[in-house]
Structure formats: structure tokens, C-alpha cells
Amino acid sequence: MSRIDETKEFIPVRIAVLTVSDTRTPAEDRSGDTLAGRIEAAGHTLAARGIVVDDRARIADQLRAWIADDGIDVIVSTGGTGLTGRDVSVEAHRDVYEKEIDAFGTVFTIVSMKKIGTSAVQSRATAGVAGGTYMFALPGSPGACRDAWDEILEAQLDYRHLPCNFVEIMPRLAEHQRRK
Numbered sequence: 001m002s003r004i005d006e007t008k009e010f011i012p013v014r015i016a017v018l019t020v021s022d023t024r025t026p027a028e029d030r031s032g033d034t035l036a037g038r039i040e041a042a043g044h045t046l047a048a049r050g051i052v053v054d055d056r057a058r059i060a061d062q063l064r065a066w067i068a069d070d071g072i073d074v075i076v077s078t079g080g081t082g083l084t085g086r087d088v089s090v091e092a093h094r095d096v097y098e099k100e101i102d103a104f105g106t107v108f109t110i111v112s113m114k115k116i117g118t119s120a121v122q123s124r125a126t127a128g129v130a131g132g133t134y135m136f137a138l139p140g141s142p143g144a145c146r147d148a149w150d151e152i153l154e155a156q157l158d159y160r161h162l163p164c165n166f167v168e169i170m171p172r173l174a175e176h177q178r179r180k
Contacts, residue, residue, distance in 0.1 A: 004160045011159040011167055013073040014047035015039050016066045020079035020089045021140065022053050031078040034142045038149045039076075044157065047072045054080050059092035067096070067131040073170060074157065075133060079140030081124045090124045093137045097128030104136065104152070111151040115143070132174035134166055 017039070019032040026032075029051060036046050048066060052058050059080070066072045080089030094100070104127035112120030125148065127136045138148045159167040 002155060003162050004158065005162050006160065008160040010043055012044045013157055013167060013170075014045045014071055015074040015076060015157075016048035016050075016069075016072045017046065018049075018059075018062055018066075018075060018077040019051045019140075020054055020059055020077055021051060022086065024051060024079075026051065030142045031138075031140050031145045034145045035076055035078060035138075035149060038146070038154070042154055042158070054086040054088055056088040056092045056095070059089055060095045063092065063096045063130075063135060067133045067135075072133060074166075075135045076138060076153070077136070078138045078145050081126070081137050081139045083122060083124070087124075089137045090126050093126055093128060093135055096130050096135065098130045099128055101127040101129065101134075107152055108138075108148055111147050112144070115147055129173055132170070134170075134173075 017032050017035045019029050032049060036049060039046050050062060052062050063075060066075050077089055077093070080087045105125050108123065108125040109120050112123060123139050123144070125138055127134070129135070136148070136153065138145055155161045156166045158165060
């Protein structure tokens with residue numbers, strides 16, 4: 001079973017939050033607020049925050065800009081993971097991924113099933129890595145953001161989490177880009 005190794009020092013990571021929405025403003029961004037609050041409460045750094053419309057190219061451009069920023073280790077987007085015609089966050093993320101973290105969507109579905117039953121099947125939450133940066137695409141509701149953070153991301157972004165976590169392999173994410 002997973003646990004926190006209290007003998008290890010906590011390592012804060014720098015996390016950007018991207019809200020994908022045609023209608024939300026910073027004042028109305030409850031999902032972004034939920035993530036930002038949890039990120040900071042956990043001891044991490046909120047490195048950037050933004051809102052972009054439901055446009056595949058614009059989402060991918062923002063992801064690439066943050067990947068290129070050495071001050072960002074992780075990107076968490078919220079919104080645009082559903083089934084409607086305007087929901088293109090998953091496609092934008094996949095345009096950018098070098099590697100997809102396939103099990104993230106599965107684990108998110110398991111967590112969601114406990115909360116919302118079979119409605120969880122409508123989420124296309126996804127995750128991947130590019131340029132040494134982790135990217136997570138979450139649904140746009142505050143509840144889904146809470147569930148993803150509280151049940152998955154908080155532990156996986158904690159260096160002390162055993163038996164393994166995302167932070168411990170961060171230095172090796174871009175090793176294929178180094179000269180041999």
C-alpha cells in the first residue's frame with residue numbers, strides 16, 4: 001500500500017494551471033481556484049495560471065509555451081475533456097505529448113466511479129509528458145479537480161510517496177534529449 005516516507009524531505013514542484021473555457025473569467029474560475037488552492041496548500045508553487053478558449057491550436061500553443069518555461073515542472077488543465085464538439089483539450093494535449101501516461105485516465109475513472117457512478121464514463125481525463133514536463137487534463141468541474149488532486153496528484157507529486165512517485169523520476173524525463 002502507498003505511504004509517505006517522513007524521513008525524506010518534501011520537494012516542492014512548480015505547477016501551472018490552465019483553465020479551458022469559452023465562458024469563464026478569472027473571477028468565475030472555480031475549478032482553477034480549486035486546483036490553485038490545493039497546489040499551494042500542499043507546499044508546491046503555483047508557477048503560472050491562465051485561461052484559454054476551447055481551441056485545439058491555442059491550447060496546444062499554451063502547453064508548448066509552458067513546457068519551454070524552465071520555471072514550470074507540471075501543467076494541470078481543467079475543462080474541455082468531455083464529449084461535445086467544443087471539447088478539444090484531450091486532442092490538444094495529445095498533439096503535444098511525447099509519451100502518454102495511459103493509466104492516469106483509468107485511475108481517474110476508478111476514483112470518479114466512487115463519486116458519480118457510471119457518469120464517470122463521460123470523462124476523457126488524460127496525462128502525458130513532453131519536454132520533461134508532466135501534463136494532466138482534467139474535467140472542468142471543481143469536484144473533478146478535487147478528486148484528481150486529492151486522490152491521485154497530491155500523492156504522485158510528493159517526492160516522499162512510496163512505493164514510487166512522479167517527482168523522483170523528473171530528472172530523467174528528458175534524458176532522451178541529451179547527447180550520448
